[in-house]
Every structure is written in C-alpha cells, then in structure tokens.
Amino acid sequence: MFELGGFAYSITNDIGLIAFAIAGSYKGINRKLDILGVSILGFLTALGGGITRDVLANRTPAAFCGYNDIGFTALGILIALLIYKISSKDLSKSVILKIFDAVGLAAFAVTGGVVAFNSGFNIAGIIMLSFLTAVGGGMISDVLSNTTPLVLKEDFYATCAIIGAIWFYIAIKMGLNGNIVVYSTFCVVFVIRVLAIFFGWKLPKL
16 A cells, blocks of 8 residues: 555645645636735645546545645645745646646646555446546635536546556556656656647647
C-alpha cells in the first residue's frame, strides 16, 4: 500500500491544490466576480474533486482534517490574485493557465488513484476515482460560474486522467516502486495533456 502521508503523495497533492486554486481563481476573475467569489471558485476547484473522492472512498475528506489542504489552496488563490494585480491581464484563456490546469489534472489523477488503491478498489474504481478527483472540482466551479464544464468541451482533457489511471494500475501490477508509480503517472497525464494543448488533439466525433 502507498503511504498517504508519504512525500510522493504529499508533493503531488500540494502541487495539485496550488495549480487548481490558481486556475479556479482565474475563472472568477474572468467572470468579474468580487474577491469572495474568486476565492470560492478557487477553493471549490482545488478541493471539490478531493472531497468527492474521499466521500466515495468512505474517508473523512482531507480538506476537513488539519490545515494542509486549506493552506495550500489559499496560497494558490493568493498567487493568482498577485499575478493578476501585477500583470492586470486576463490570463483565463492563456496557455500558461492551461499549463497550471494540466499540472492540477495530473496531480489529482495521481492522488485519486492512490486513495482508490489503498481503499481496495479494482481497476474500474481506480479509473473512476482518478477521473473524479481530477475533474470534479473544475466541474463544480464551472457550473457555479455559468460555464460549460471543461470536461465536456475539451476533447482531450478527462481522457488524460483516464489514461493516467490505467498506467497507474499497470505500473502497480508490474511491481514498480510506489514513488516511481506516483511520479510516472503524474508525468504521463501531464505530458499527454500538454501535447493535446499544443497540437489540438481531439477525440473522434460520432
């Protein structure tokens, strides 16, 4: 089993929180919300997927235990506000923000897989929990900001998390070291998502 408090898990979780908090905050900035609205979208984007994951895994949501998740999310929101204050530009559609989002997607696909595996889920459960952890918070914040969820309009977005979850399961069955499984899964999801951004990859339409 993976150690949920281990370095590999912790670093990917913290990176995901900051990245998604930044991406979520910019959704609020783009919608011209006040600072409370921006903060709410930042918190929901960063924490929503993890809370959903923990509820399905019959765990007390990590966001409600201690101050680590709340603290790193608040840091991400602060970074987003500082970047906007300094640049005074709308970065909501920029490649930079998409990269931040890709980091969050990769990180949370990993943490979802770890929690699912430690909870005894089969491959279907691992894929589902990775998927929901990676895209759940973004979907909630998109709905609240009256935006079509990214997962429904970006052809190669949620697919990256699914591919990462499959690799996560394969890597475990190969007997790879836990840290290698975590970091390699992060890289798989992140690289595929970045390639999709730059090359405009799309799934075939019916």
